[in-house]
Amino acid sequence: MSRRPECDYDVVVAGGGAGGVGAALGAALEGADVLLVEKYGFLGGAATTSNVLAYCGFFQQGETAIKAVGGVADLVLDELRALAVDCDPFCSPTTLNWIILLEPEAVKLALDRVLINAGVDVLLHTRVAAVARTADRIQSVTLAGMDGRMRIAAEAFVDATGDANLAMLAGLECRVGNGRGHLQAVSGPIRIGGRDLSVPIDRAALIEGFEVYNQSGKYPSARTDGGIFTTVPRTGEMWWMMFDHAMVDLSSQSFTKAEQAARGAAHDYVEILRRHVPGFQHAYLTSTGPQIGVRESRHPPARYDITGEDLLIGRQRSDSVARAAWPIEDHSIAGKPVYHSLGGDGFADIPLDCMRAKGLDNVFYAGRLIGADDKAYGSIRVMGTAFATGEAAGRAASNCF
Template sequence: MSPAETYDVVVVGGGSAGIAAAVGAARNGARTLLVERYGFLGGSATNASVLSYCGLFAQGTAIEPVVGGVGAELLDQLGRLGLDRRPIRSASGNLIVMLDPEILKLALDRLVGSSGAELRLHASLVGAATDGRRITGVTIQDHAGPCDIRARAFVDASGEGDLAALTGALVPAEAIAPGRHLQPASYPIRIGGVAPDVAFSKAVMSAAVAAYNATARFPIHRLSGGVGARLPVSGDLWWLVADLETDGVSAASLTAAELQGREMAFGLVEALRAGAPGFDKAHIVSTGPQVGIRQSRRVAARESLSGAAAEQGLTRDDGIGRGGWPVEIHHGPGRIEFRNIGGKGYFDVPFGSLRAGNTDNLWLGGRLIGCDDIAFASVRVMGTAFATGHAAGLAAALQAAGTDDVAVGLLRSALSRQGAIL
C-alpha cells in the first residue's frame, strides 16, 4: 500500500450533498478530496434516474428560491449547457427542475473542476481509522488496491451512511423501534418510442399496471399509475412506478430489488405496447443504472430536526439552510402522503443536524442529516441536499482550518459569502 495522502477535508459521495460539500470546502481554501464509487457525479439523479430536482423553491404559488450557493450555480451551469432549467409544476403542484442525465454529468464535472476540489471517481470508501472521538483517516479502494487518506475533517454524503457505519456513528439498532418507517425504494425507467403528441396520463399508466398485474409474479403496488413526466432534450417518458422493499445496503436485498424492478419495468412496457394508443413502439431506453434508494441507515446527529418543525415552517437563528419541499411520506409500496410546509413555505435546518453525535470531525449532508422520519420525508430531496451538503462542507473546512468547535455564526457568514440562502 502506498503512503497515506493528506487533505484538509474528505467528502464521501458525489451526489447533490457531496458535490455541494466539496465545492463549498474547496472554495473556502480547504484542500479537499471528493470520493465517488461510480464513474460520474450526481448521486441518485444520475445513478438511479431521479431526473427532477425538488426542494429548490419554497412551497407555494410564488417562485421563491430557497437554495442558493452551489445549487444555484449548478442551475446556471446547466443553462449554459443548453438545458431549460426553469421550474415547472409537478403533478403534486410543487416546483421542480427537470434534468437530462448526460448534461447533468458534464455540468457537475465542470462545477467541481472549477472549485479546485480534487475528484476521485471509481473509488469506494471501504475503511476508516479513529482515535477517540475523531476520525484520523479513511481507506478508499479502486482496481489498483486500497489507498489510505488522512484528513482533519470528513463529510459523509454517501446516502447510505457508509462512513458513519464504519466509525460507529449510526443510530443504534436498539433505538430503532420494530416497524420503524423505512421509505421503499423505487425503480425509475425511461421509455422511448412514444411520439411527443401521444397523451401520457395516469389513466394510461393505471390501465397498463392493471394489465401487467393480471399475470405478474411481482405485482406493481402503485395502482394509481405512479408519477411521471416527459424528459427535456430526449422527450422520453420518465416513470416512477415500481416500488420495492429493500434495506438499501446489503447485496442480497439489493439484488432481489434489482431483479424485481427489471421484471416490473419490462412487463409494464409490454402492457403499454399491447394496450395503450400510440405506445406500439414503446421500449425501455434505460433503467437505473441502479434501483433508487430513498432511505437506509440513519446517523445519530447532535440535533434531530422534527417533522413538526418542518410542517410548521419554523425558522431559527442557527439555521444553515432552508427546506421547501412538502413532507412526502412513502409509507410503503404504493402508499404516499403529502403534508404541506407551513409558515412562509420553508423551514430552517438546524446547525446541530449536520454534526455526528459521537464523532467530533464527522459532518453530515443530504439524506444523512439528523431528523425524524417525518422531517426526513422532506429534507431528503436533492434541492435541500445541496443546501445541507454545502453547509456540511463549509463546516468541515472551517474545522480543518483550526476552529474545532465551529461557531454557527462563523458558518452562516461563510455560507452567505458563497451565496447560500439563509
Template sequence: MSERRLQFDVVVVGGGTAGVAAAIGAATVGMRTLLIEKNPYFGGAVTHSSVLTFCGFFAQQEPIEQVVGGVGQQLLDNLGKLGIYAGPYRSPRTGNVIVLLDAEATKYALDKTVQDSDVTPRLHCQVIGASVAQNGIREIECYDHNGRFRVEAKAFVDASGEADLSALAGAEVRFGDDEGRVQAGTLVMRIGGVAADADLNRNLFTKAVLEAKRDGEPYLTKQKGMVLRLPGSNDVLAMFADEAVDGLDSASLTEAEMSARRQSWAYLNLFRRVIPGFEHAFLSQTGPSIGIRETRHVLGEYTLRGEDALSGAKQEDGVARGGWPVEIHKPGVPAEYQHIRDKSFYDIPLRALKVRGLDNLWCAGRIISCDPIAFASARVMGTAFATGHAAGVAAAHYAAMKRVDVTSVRAELVRQGAFV
C-alpha cells in the same frame, strides 16, 4: 509497492448532490479538499438511478420561491448553458415544483461544476475503513483497483447516502425509522419511442394498471406512478417498479434489482398494448441502480423533527432550507404527502449536521439527523445541495481553526450564494 498516503484539510465521502456541494463549499473557503465517489460519475441518485428530477430547490407556494442556491445554483447555471434548464416545472396535479434533467448533460454539468472549483476529485474509489483517535477521525482507508491507500485529514463530511463513513468510524446510527422500516426503493424506467403527442395523463396509466391487475397480470406493484416527458427528447420517465429493499445488504439488493427489472418489462408491455402513443415504445434504460430512499440515519447533536418541518420552523443556527413536502413511499401504493405550513420552507440547523461524538465529522444529504417525518422531506436532492454546502463550510472552518462558529458559517454560506 510502497503504501500510498494522501493528506488533505477536508475529505468528503460521497459524490452525490450533497457531496459535490460539500466539497466545493470547503474548497471555496480555501481548504485542500478531496471528494471521493465510488461510481464513474458524480450525482448519486440523479445519475446512477436515473432520478432525473431535482426536488427541493423551490418551495411549493405561489408565486414560486427558490430556497436553495449556492453550489446548487452553480449547477443549474451550468445546466442552463447546456440548454437543459430554463426554469422550474410545477406539476399540474400535485403542485410540486421540480427541475427536470437530462442524464448525460447532468453528468457533464457536475463535472464542470467540480472542475471549476479547487476540489480534488477521485472517482472509482471506495472508503473501507476509518481510524479514530481523541474523539475524531484521524484517517480513512480507501480502495481502488491499485489496492488500498490511506487519506489523512483535519475534517470530514459523510455524504455517502448510507452513512458509511459514520458507521465505519463508530458513530451512532439508526437504520430506518424507530422500528427499522425504510421507505420503498424504486427502479426508474426511461422509455423511448413514445409518440410526441402521446397523452401522459396519469389517470390513463392508473386505469390500465388497475385493469391489468384485476385480470391477474403478474409483476405489477404500483398502480399510480409518476410519468414525465424529459427535456431535450421525447423520452418518458416512469416510476412504477417499487421494491421493499435493504439498501445495505447485497442479497436484498440483488433480489430487488432483478425483481424490479422484471416489473419494468411488465409495465412496458402493458403500456405498449393499451396506452395510445406507446405502440412502438421501448425500454431505453432502467437504473442503472435501483433508487434507494433510505437506509441509515446519523444521530447528531440535534434531531430535526417532523413538527419542525411541517410548521416551517426557523432556527437560530439554520444553515439550509427545506422546501419539499413530507413524501412517504411504501411499496406498491401512492406516495403520502403532508405539506409544510403555507407551503413555504423550514430551517435545518447546523446541529442536525454535526455527528454526535466525533469532533471533526459532519453529515449531509439523506443521512442527516432527523426523525422519520422530517426525513421524508429533507431527503430530496435539492435540499441535499443545501445541507452538503453547509456541512462542507463547517468542516472547512473546523479544519482551519479547530472550532466552528455558526454565525461565521452562516456568513460564509451567504458569501457563497446560499440561502440561509
C-alpha cells in the same frame, strides 16, 4: 484553517451525489483543499444512478415558485443551463410541487465541470473502505480504487454517502429506517424511448392497462393512478415511476431481490405501454439506471435531529444554515406516497448541529444523512435541500481546525 503536515487534504468528502457535490463546493469556496471520492464512474448520486430526474426542494410549495436554495447549487444550475437544460421551475401536474427537470447525461457533465472549476480533486471508481480514528476524530480513510488501496489523512471529513458508510465504518451506531424496523420503499424509475411525441400520454389508458396486468402479472403495481411521469429534457423520453418495492432490511439478499424485481417489472411495464397506450406502439426501455432508487437506509447519529413538527410549523431559527422547503413525503406504504405541506412561511430552518456527527468532532453529514426524525426525513432528503445541507457541511468542515 491550518493543516497539519501529516494531512493530505483539508477536507475529504465521501460520496458524489447532491450532498457530496454541495459539500465539496462549500469547502472549496472556503479555501480548503478538497478530495471527493465516488464509487461510481460519474457524479450525481440518485439523479444519475437511479433515474431520479427532478431536483426537488429548490422552491417552496405554492402558486408561485419561491426560491429556498441558492448558494453553490446555483453554480450547478448554471452549468446545466450551459448544456441546454431549462432550469426554470416546473410545476409537477401530479404533485403540484415546483421541481427542476433533469437529464442524467447533462447532470454528469455539469457536475464534472463545476468541481473542476472549483479546484476539487475527484476520485471516481473509488470507495471509502475503512476508517482510522481516535476517541473523538477520524484521522484517515482507506480508499479502495482501481489501483488498489491508499490511505488519505485529512483534517475533516464529510459523509455524503447516502448510506452513512463513513459513519458506519467509524463505528457510530446508526438508526436503520425509522428505528422501529420500517424502511421507506425502494422504487425503480425508468426511461422509455420511441414514443410518438405528438400523442399526449393517456393516463386513463395506462390505468386500464394496469388493471389488466395486475390480475395475473408477476410484478403488480400498488400505484393505481398510472404513477408519476414527465418528459425528460433534451431527449423527449418518458420518465416514469410506477414500480415500488417494500424493503424488509438492508441485507444484500433483499437488495438483490429488489433489483431483480425492478428489472423484471420495467420490461413488463413497457410491454403494457406498447399494448395499451396510444403513441407507445414502438416504445422501448432506454434505462433502468445503474441501480434501484433507495429512499432510506441508515441514519447516523447527529447532534440535533430536525423533527416533523419543526417542518409542520415552519420553525425558523437564528442558527439556521439551510432551508427545508419540500413537503414531508412519506413512502412508508409502497406505492402510496402521502404528502404533508410545511407550515409557517412554507419552509423550516435547518441548524448546523443536524450536519455535525455526535461523538466525532471533525465529521459532518450532508444530504439525506443529516439528523432528522423519521417524519422530517421525508422532506430533507430531496436533492435541492441536499445541495444546501452539503454546502453548510463543507463550509463548517473547512472551519473546524
